[in-house]
Amino acid sequence: MARKIAAGNWKMNGTGAALAELDSLTQDPVPDGVDVLICPPAPLISRAAAVAGAVKIGAQDCHAKSSGAHTGDISADMLRDAGASYVILGHSERRSDHAETDAQVCAKTQAAVDAGLIAVVCIGETLDERNAGQTLEIVCGQLAASLPDTATSATCVVAYEPIWAIGTGKVPTLEQISEVHDALRAALVERFGDDGLQFSLLYGGSVKASNAVDIFGVPNVDGALVGGASLKAADFSPIIAALAAA
Numbered sequence: 171m172a173r174k175i176a177a178g179n180w181k182m183n184g185t186g187a188a189l190a191e192l193d194s195l196t197q198d199p200v201p202d203g204v205d206v207l208i209c210p211p212a213p214l215i216s217r218a219a220a221v222a223g224a225v226k227i228g229a230q231d232c233h234a235k236s237s238g239a240h241t242g243d244i245s246a247d248m249l250r251d252a253g254a255s256y257v258i259l260g261h262s263e264r265r266s267d268h269a270e271t272d273a274q275v276c277a278k279t280q281a282a283v284d285a286g287l288i289a290v291v292c293i294g295e296t297l298d299e300r301n302a303g304q305t306l307e308i309v310c311g312q313l314a315a316s317l318p319d320t321a322t323s324a325t326c327v328v329a330y331e332p333i334w335a336i337g338t339g340k341v342p343t344l345e346q347i348s349e350v351h352d353a354l355r356a357a358l359v360e361r362f363g364d365d366g367l368q369f370s371l372l373y374g375g376s377v378k379a380s381n382a383v384d385i386f387g388v389p390n391v392d393g394a395l396v397g398g399a400s401l402k403a404a405d406f407s408p409i410i411a412a413l414a415a416a
């Protein structure tokens with residue numbers, strides 16, 4: 171069975187004061203069978219790792235090279251050294267703000283795995299693509315091109331994040347989520363055999379306490395990648411509890 175993961179993506183939000191929310195999150199024990207992950211902005215990673223307890227700390231991007239003349243970039247080795255154990259890669263905001271391609275995401279994923287990080291590889295369609303009936307073609311194409319052949323369920327997690335649902339309050343129907351997650355599971359099994367059954371498949375896009383129970387009830391949804399509702403422990407804790415109970 172795939173492991174359950176409740177992942178919070180703080181994006182470019184928070185200075186040191188925000189660590190009080192992580193501290194608050196650590197007051198509750200992490201439920202058995204669930205990985206709880208917070209991905210703060212890079213400057214907070216080492217301070218977050220120092221206070222995270224059983225909560226895992228991740229980054230939001232890494233460079234594909236391990237070192238060199240890449241001003242402003244951060245390598246996977248550096249993130250690992252700073253205390254990260256996960257890294258989000260290919261988030262739609264990276265793909266749009268920095269024109270990241272599937273090939274770049276794939277190279278970053280390989281770098282992350284080589285450095286001992288677990289990669290959370292994000293894929294998802296635009297609203298135009300969904301309305302054109304291209305959702306499965308788009309997401310399965312992104313999955314194929316963003317995961318290296320060396321990917322395993324122990325080193326890579328897939329997050330399905332419809333771009334039109336991120337930060338908008340709009341959520342696909344449970345049937346739409348199910349259709350995509352089933353297709354992703356089938357694609358993972360086709361490519362990786364039995365190990366494809368073990369990859370954690372996260373849903374992301376306007377997950378909140380009020381919709382988490384229903385979303386986690388969808389087959390092949392093994393957790394969530396959460397933006398806005400991960401910034402406050404009071405909002406994220408019920409999502410973690412819903413996943414633990416699913």
Ligand code: PEP
Pocket residue numbers: 179181331335336337338339374375376377395396397398399
């Ligand atoms: C995200 O940042 O990946 C995300 C899903 O954001 P939100 O939960 O705010 O829609």
